[in-house]
Amino acid sequence: MVNDIICFEHVTKSFGKRTILQDLNFSVKQGEFITVLGTSGSGKTTTLKMINGLETADGGRISVEGNNLANCDLVKLRRHIGYVIQSIGLFPHMTIAQNISVTPKLLKWDQKRIDQTVNELLTEVGLDPAVYREQMPNQLSGGQQQRVGVARALATNPPILLLDEPFSALDAITRQSLQKDIKALHEKMPDKTFFFVTHDINEALYLGDRVMVVNHGQIEQFASPKQVVDHPASEFVSQLLATVRQNRALWEDLK
Numbered sequence: 001m002v003n004d005i006i007c008f009e010h011v012t013k014s015f016g017k018r019t020i021l022q023d024l025n026f027s028v029k030q031g032e033f034i035t036v037l038g039t040s041g042s043g044k045t046t047t048l049k050m051i052n053g054l055e056t057a058d059g060g061r062i063s064v065e066g067n068n069l070a071n072c073d074l075v076k077l078r079r080h081i082g083y084v085i086q087s088i089g090l091f092p093h094m095t096i097a098q099n100i101s102v103t104p105k106l107l108k109w110d111q112k113r114i115d116q117t118v119n120e121l122l123t124e125v126g127l128d129p130a131v132y133r134e135q136m137p138n139q140l141s142g143g144q145q146q147r148v149g150v151a152r153a154l155a156t157n158p159p160i161l162l163l164d165e166p167f168s169a170l171d172a173i174t175r176q177s178l179q180k181d182i183k184a185l186h187e188k189m190p191d192k193t194f195f196f197v198t199h200d201i202n203e204a205l206y207l208g209d210r211v212m213v214v215n216h217g218q219i220e221q222f223a224s225p226k227q228v229v230d231h232p233a234s235e236f237v238s239q240l241l242a243t244v245r246q247n248r249a250l251w252e253d254l255k
């Protein structure tokens with residue numbers, strides 16, 4: 001078993017003349033739920049996309065499951081990495097079952113195994129297969145579609161799941177329900193590593209075993225939620241936390 005399932009060493013990344021990430025160093029252990037928190041444009045999505053090779057590093061070394069990505073077959077790598085994004089992009093002309101089956105079909109699984117997996121995954125994400133299997137994406141709410149997105153990302157049982165602001169387009173109540181469910185899902189799958197990008201501080205602190213706070217492509221703090229709250233490592237982290245308290249004060253003092 002590889003202990004550090006994701007490892008970034010001295011990683012740099014620029015777009016044109018703009019340096020986005022400069023000397024980024026961190027590692028993630030198998031089974032951790034990592035949340036990545038930062039302001040808009042701080043490089044969170046770029047970092048996440050470098051894990052599955054959708055973006056490549058200009059310098060430094062990234063390894064996933066012990067393999068240096070510079071020498072990796074990225075198509076094979078992506079089969080080990082589920083990917084959930086904000087606009088899930090379910091195929092509109094396919095049923096829910098067909099949407100979840102896309103990669104298993106590419107891998108030529110037999111239909112019985114595919115059907116069984118679809119039923120298990122729909123159940124795992126809180127959707128009754130008898131009701132939802134044959135529905136079309138436009139018959140589902142945004143929250144339900146996002147649940148299907150998670151099921152699809154888990155279809156080939158990948159050890160790593162990347163989630164890029166998966167709940168940010170949802171209303172507060174649906175969002176909270178999905179947050180609880182994704183936390184419970186991870187608890188049921190303790191060997192899987194979740195890497196979850198968000199700009200919502202409450203979400204990051206609630207979900208993460210460790211929270212990576214980034215600012216301008218630099219890690220300000222990478223620690224447990226309690227450590228971040230009790231001992232903010234920088235002025236930036238303190239300010240982030242202060243915004244939550246200030247927001248709460250906006251309505252707690254209503255007369």
Ligand SMILES: Nc1ncnc2c1ncn2[C@@H]1O[C@H](COP(=O)(O)OP(=O)(O)OP(=O)(O)O)[C@@H](O)[C@H]1O
Binds near residue numbers: 039041043044
């Ligand atoms: N393909 C690209 N070409 C040029 N610039 C890019 C590209 N992708 C990202 N950037 C720039 O890199 C910076 C970091 O982007 P990134 O999407 O990683 O930030 P982020 O922290 O995820 O932001 P947000 O919370 O708004 O999604 C931004 O300034 C963005 O405009």
